[in-house]
Amino acid sequence: MKKHLEPRRYLVSFDTHTLSHIFTDVLVIGSGVAGLRAALETARHCSVLVATKGHLSESNTERAQGGIAVVLAPGDRPEAHVKDTLDAGQGLCDPLVVKEVIADGPKLIKELIRWGASFDHEGGKLAFTREGGHSSARIVHALGDATGREVERALVTRTRSDAKITVMEHTFAVDLLTVDGGCRGCVVWQDGKGFTLVRAKQTILATGGCGQVYRETTNPEIATGDGLAIAYRAGAELQDMEFMQFHPTTLYIAGATRALISEAVRGEGAYLLNKHGERFMPRYHPQAELAPRDVVSRSVLKEMRLSGGTCVYLDLRHLPKKRVIQRFPMIRDLCASFDLDITSDLIPVRPSAHYMIGGVKVDKHGLTSLGCLYACGEAANSEFHGANRLGSNSLLEGLVFGQRAGQAAGRRAAHAKDNGPSLAITSKISPTKQGELNLEDVENSLRSLMWRAVGVERSESDLREAEEMIDFWCSYVLDKEFSTSAGWELQNMLTVCKLMVSAARQRQESRGVHYRSDFPDRDDVKWRHHIALRNPSAK
Incomplete structure (x- = not known):
């Protein structure tokens, strides 16, 4: 497997002397x-x-x-x-x-x-x-x-x-x-x-x-x-x-884009039910459905594993119908597009990546x-x-x-008096001998890997697998020069994923949204501090 390459300082070739300029x-x-x-x-x-x-x-x-x-x-x-x-x-x-x-x-x-x-x-x-x-x-x-x-x-x-x-x-x-x-x-x-x-x-x-x-x-x-x-x-x-924070309740319908079902739904009194129709959050936290998001997300995944289900369900059926319709018009319309009535039907939900x-x-x-x-x-x-x-x-x-x-x-x-002296920066990237890449295939593989190995729950074995695969993809993606945003996005995604995995491997404890199944406890003696990352090759 090829050694991981640090990202180039610049993704594209340019010369500041010849680029068109805008000043602000x-x-x-x-x-x-x-x-x-x-x-x-x-x-x-x-x-x-x-x-x-x-x-x-x-x-x-x-x-x-x-x-x-x-x-x-x-x-x-x-x-x-x-x-x-x-x-x-x-x-x-x-x-x-x-x-x-x-x-x-x-x-x-x-x-x-x-x-x-x-x-x-x-x-x-x-x-x-x-x-x-x-x-x-x-x-x-x-x-x-x-x-x-x-x-x-x-x-x-x-x-x-x-x-x-x-x-x-x-x-x-x-x-x-x-x-x-x-x-x-x-x-x-x-x-x-x-x-x-x-x-x-x-x-x-x-x-x-x-x-x-x-x-x-x-x-x-x-x-x-x-x-x-x-x-x-x-x-x-x-x-x-x-x-990375995972929102515990996003609409789960196979083939549909994941859509947020606001935490405010639980704030108004909705329950979370498992595959068997049982309310489960009171077993996991005193605040039940209003526990912090990391607790709810892990609890949802545990219930899915225990019941063999692919999702859990939000239940608003006990809430006043008029209040629900008035309070959640966007969610009502979203669910209605899949023939779900939020006042009478259960809403299938599961966690999704939400906030960095x-x-x-x-x-x-x-x-x-x-x-x-x-x-x-x-x-x-x-x-x-x-x-x-x-x-x-x-x-x-x-x-x-x-x-x-x-x-x-x-x-x-x-x-400041002006924009400073004129810039004299040249970025010249040598052509690579590698063939064209299927960017969509690499991106989809990366996204699946991150979900599986760097998701709600992490472990050393999963994180090591993720790091090795990301290093491999980086070895032939980061040294290419692309001419479209799709290529630059993939290079950026690989760079960010590399940083996320590095930090997740370093933090050998569980804290907040970072949960390590192999280090399930919080460790304030060793880890009550931040992990900082900086590009060693940046000038």
Whole structure:
């Protein structure tokens, strides 16, 4: 088996002297809640260019159903939200970051409302629901179960109306450009236009997660971990890459794309039943269906093994029919497309990859280990979530760190005189002798391997198998030069998977969403610390 190759510094050949240039004060890569909030904050200070892989509203944010966790409900206290978050994070949260993010939440939600976001109300006041791991109902939601869509709509509308923000849609960020330990912009690809060099005084990564490295995922097709990979190649430090959160309840119908069934369904009182129609979660955790997601996901898999089933079932039949229809219109319509009535039928569900807790390590302002490079949202690791993320804490973190990164980058860019000296970077890749690759076949094999060996439960034997196979694929994929985004995505996915497996093998304990069947206990003596990864060949 061939030895694993470290990723090249750049994926494609280029010469900065001959590339067409675009100049901006701040470049934001990504257009979910974190990216757009960062762009809007930056625009208070200087010009912004938002480059996004798909259309402007295409992101994980748009798919978020549950809501945003925020301390606004009567009787709720910031200290309670802090405790819930720290408890879920199992010793790896930064308590100061947790406290500050939760404190900033209310003002940013009120700002969203001023910007036109319409959250659900009951009796003329904001409506709140409860989700797993939360000690009280503090989740605000919109259009029943379409919170992400409404938040994205409000942010997109405001972004398009801001004269200081330019948007480049369907733009693939191929690689960050670095000089002397600082980011100077990005080489991007646009269909029909080819490569362009975007020169920026400051760059903000808000590229989302990497759920597509798994066969079963709630993430959109664009979530291939590109931002994580380009940051790693550039030399930025990544952290906590072993912590991928699996959502316990995604619709399971053979042949259909996995679709999220919001945790809010259980928050409203739905039960989980096994193949025999028995409610099982009370046997596994005092909070039953509202236990943290890692507990519910492992419990679901155990029930599937015990019963021989391919899924378990969500049961809403005991809940008021009118309430269910009003609260979950998107889920109702989704299930109806498969001839399921959520008020009278059981909903087949099983876990899927949902949220990357690890990411590019940032400080409390969103600054990475590389100068002039910020990160926010799912692409970043701020130590807010720790080893496990509470439901509806992700949109909260995206808003807060989007605002923080945008403010810091905008202020720095506004005080910089220009984009710095002209760049003299040449990337020349020698042609390989290898034949054409079946990219789809490699990608499907990778996704199946990750699901089988680096999924909800891991072990040394499975992780070693995964590492060997990924090394083998890397040996003949990473040294090729591709001319389409499909090839770059595969190279990025392999890079990210390699990092995930490396971190998972190192952490010889179980903590949060990282469960090792061969090390089933938490070990605070040896492992109450973060695992950081950095590209040794980056200059």
